Amino acid sequence: xxxxxxxxxxxxxxxxxxxxxxxxxxxxxxxxxxxxxxxxxxxxxxxxxxxxxxxxxxxxxxxxxxxxxxxxxxxxxxxxxxxxxxxxxxxxxxxxxxxxxxxxxxxxxxxxxxxxxxxxxxxxxxxxxxxxxxxxxxxxxxxxxxxxxxxxxxxxxxxxxxxxxxxxxxxxxxxxxxxx
Numbered sequence: 592x593x594x595x596x597x598x599x600x601x602x603x604x605x606x607x608x609x610x611x612x613x614x615x616x617x618x619x620x621x622x623x624x625x626x627x628x629x630x631x632x633x634x635x636x637x638x639x640x641x642x643x644x645x646x647x648x649x650x651x652x653x654x655x656x657x658x659x660x661x662x663x664x665x666x667x668x669x670x671x672x673x674x675x676x677x678x679x680x681x682x683x684x685x686x687x688x689x690x691x692x693x694x695x696x697x698x699x700x701x702x703x704x705x706x707x708x709x710x711x712x713x714x715x716x717x718x719x720x721x722x723x724x725x726x727x728x729x730x731x732x733x734x735x736x737x738x739x740x741x742x743x744x745x746x747x748x749x750x751x752x753x754x755x756x757x758x759x760x761x762x763x764x765x766x767x768x769x770x771x
Contacts, residue, residue: 633702635695635718638726644688644715649747652770654687654762657717657740660704661693664756665739669708671759676712679766687712692738694720745769 636644645653656672658665672687679685689710693701695718705714719726727734730742731752743751743765751765 633691633698633705633714633716635698635716638717638719638722638729641690641715641717642729645744646747648686648688648744651684651686652766653744654685654766655690655742655744656687657690657692657738657742659692659738660697660701662738666708668739668756668758669710671757671762673709673711675759675762675766678763679770680711682770685766685770689714691716692720743769 645655654672654676658669660666669689672689676687680687689712691701691714693716695716698716701714701716704710723736727736731740731749731754734740734752734754737754739756741753741757741762742749743753750769753761753765
C-alpha cells in the first residue's frame with residue numbers, strides 16, 4: 592500500500608509539472624503605443640517539431656528567421672524585423688517565427704534578450720545543434736550554416752531563401768510581393 596501511495600504521489604507531481612509547462616509562453620501587453628512581450632519561458636524544440644510547425648502554418652505567409660544572441664548581424668537586423676512584424680501582424684495570413692540557435696544551456700540569456708529587445712514575434716529555441724548537418728540541408732541545400740538566415744514560406748512551400756542580413760526594405764518588399 593505504501594508503494595502504491597508513493598506511485599500516486601509521483602504521478603500527481605509529474606502531472607502538476609507538465610500542467611505548469613503548458614502555460615502561455617508569450618503575453619503581449621500594449622503600453623503607450625508600444626508592444627511589450629513578457630516571457631516566462633521559451634519552447635526548446637528539435638528539428639522535427641520545427642518542421643511540423645512549419646507544415647501547420649500552411650495557410651499563412653511564414654517568415655522564418657534563424658538567429659542567435661551571439662551573432663552581431665542577427666542582433667542588428669532584429670529591430671527591423673520587429674518593425675515589419677508590427678506592420679503585418681494584424682494580417683491573419685502573416686506570421687513571423689524567430690528560431691534561436693543559441694545553446695540550450697543559454698536559455699535564460701535568450702529569455703533575457705527577448706525581454707530586453709522587446710521581441711514581439713514568436714520565438715523558439717532549436718535545441719538540435721548536434722544534428723545541424725542533418726537538418727540544415729533540409730531547409731536549403733546551399734545553406735552552409737551561417738546565420739542570420741531568413742526563409743519565406745507561402746502555402747507551406749518555401750518560396751525564398753535569404754542567406755545573410757536583410758534590410759528592412761528587403762524584408763518588407765519580399766513580404767508585400769508574396770503576401771496576397
